[in-house]
Amino acid sequence: MGSLEVQLNNRIQQGWQDCCPFRHSDFPKEGTMEKMRAVMIAAGVIVLGASSVQADGDPDKGKKVFARCSACHATTEQNKVGPGLLNVVGRPAGSIAGYNYSAALKGSGLTWDEPTLDAFLKAPAALVKGTRMSASIPKDQDRADVISYLKTLTAQ
Ligand code: HEC
Numbered sequence: 001m002g003s004l005e006v007q008l009n010n011r012i013q014q015g016w017q018d019c020c021p022f023r024h025s026d027f028p029k030e031g032t033m034e035k036m037r038a039v040m041i042a043a044g045v046i047v048l049g050a051s052s053v054q055a056d057g058d059p060d061k062g063k064k065v066f067a068r069c070s071a072c073h074a075t076t077e078q079n080k081v082g083p084g085l086l087n088v089v090g091r092p093a094g095s096i097a098g099y100n101y102s103a104a105l106k107g108s109g110l111t112w113d114e115p116t117l118d119a120f121l122k123a124p125a126a127l128v129k130g131t132r133m134s135a136s137i138p139k140d141q142d143r144a145d146v147i148s149y150l151k152t153l154t155a156q
Pocket residue numbers: 066068069070071072073081082083088092093094095096100101102104105106112121130131132133134135136137146
């Protein structure tokens with residue numbers, strides 16, 4: 001990430017020289033440079049965000065991220081505050097008999113494939129309005145990692 005930022009900054013500066021061969025004092029309005037720079041940085045952030053969506057998950061790192069889930073979820077069939085997550089990848093949402101799901105999740109019609117899990121873990125209530133699951137993972141890479149860990153939770 002760090003080196004990417006450096007590359008980006010270099011690119012921003014390069015682009016800057018290409019498009020604006022003036023000295024700072026040639027600018028009519030103070031703050032214009034700063035504004036343009038902010039716009040360029042914002043564009044760079046969007047590029048970075050887009051590239052990390054495609055990142056592959058690392059199950060070992062995901063196991064560590066799962067520490068945020070384990071207060072409520074077992075990696076076995078056992079239900080705790082939340083349903084057990086054994087075999088969760090690929091199964092229909094709200095389908096564990098004996099777990100008292102919200103009507104929202106039970107009636108969602110979703111299946112926990114990777115993109116659906118990604119959307120749910122990013123913002124549970126945005127995907128399933130009324131779900132009782134409130135924990136979210138804001139970072140794209142952390143979600144990719146935890147989902148690749150969830151994929152390892154299969155019965156042998
Ligand atoms: C504070 C408790 C809590 C935490 C922490 C939590 N969850 Fe949940 N989770 C729940 C509850 C409660 C539900 C059931 C929601 C409902 O019925 O609407 C749920 C449901 C789920 C489901 C749907 C399972 C199914 O059978 O349909 C998945 C997947 C899930 N959680 C993954 C995670 C992951 C991954 C984490 C860690 C980032 C996590 N949860 C953290 C409480 C939690």
